[in-house]
Amino acid sequence: MTKAGFVALIGEPNAGKSTLLNRMVGAKVSIVTHKVQTTRARIRGVAMEGDSQIVFVDTPGLFKPRRRLDRAMVAAAWGGAADADIIVLLIENPMSCWP
Ligand SMILES: Nc1nc2c(ncn2[C@@H]2O[C@H](COP(=O)(O)OP(=O)(O)OP(=O)(O)O)[C@@H](O)[C@H]2O)c(=O)[nH]1
Numbered sequence: 001m002t003k004a005g006f007v008a009l010i011g012e013p014n015a016g017k018s019t020l021l022n023r024m025v026g027a028k029v030s031i032v033t034h035k036v037q038t039t040r041a042r043i044r045g046v047a048m049e050g051d052s053q054i055v056f057v058d059t060p061g062l063f064k065p066r067r068r069l070d071r072a073m074v075a076a077a078w079g080g081a082a083d084a085d086i087i088v089l090l091i092e093n094p095m096s097c098w099p
């Protein structure tokens with residue numbers, strides 16, 4: 001029996017969501033840069049393992065929106081979370097902030 005599900009990757013800008021999507025799918029499907037707010041819409045990538053398919057959904061970062069584009073990006077991120085079977089929240093390693 002084939003199994004399939006949606007996994008949304010959400011988190012702050014620059015948390016590494018697109019990097020994780022590319023790694024899980026094994027191909028460069030989403031842009032990765034050192035700049036914040038690179039991903040501006042939902043990007044889907046499919047990982048296959050036997051009869052199972054996992055659709056990973058990369059989302060724009062979550063931040064306090066100021067402009068219209070910001071609001072659309074944050075809405076796209078929350079929309080991705082709402083549609084998913086599982087949500088993965090990426091958080092930057094707090095240890096890396098320590099002196
Ligand atoms: N040290 C370290 N850097 C990482 C890791 N994952 C991603 N990066 C780097 O962090 C930066 C941001 O990565 P992205 O994958 O573009 O982050 P994002 O969450 O998709 O960012 P937005 O699309 O802007 O929300 C890039 O320079 C990556 O190379 C990690 O696990 N460790």
Ligand SMILES: [Mg+2]
Binds near residue numbers: 017018031060
């Ligand atoms: Mg991204």
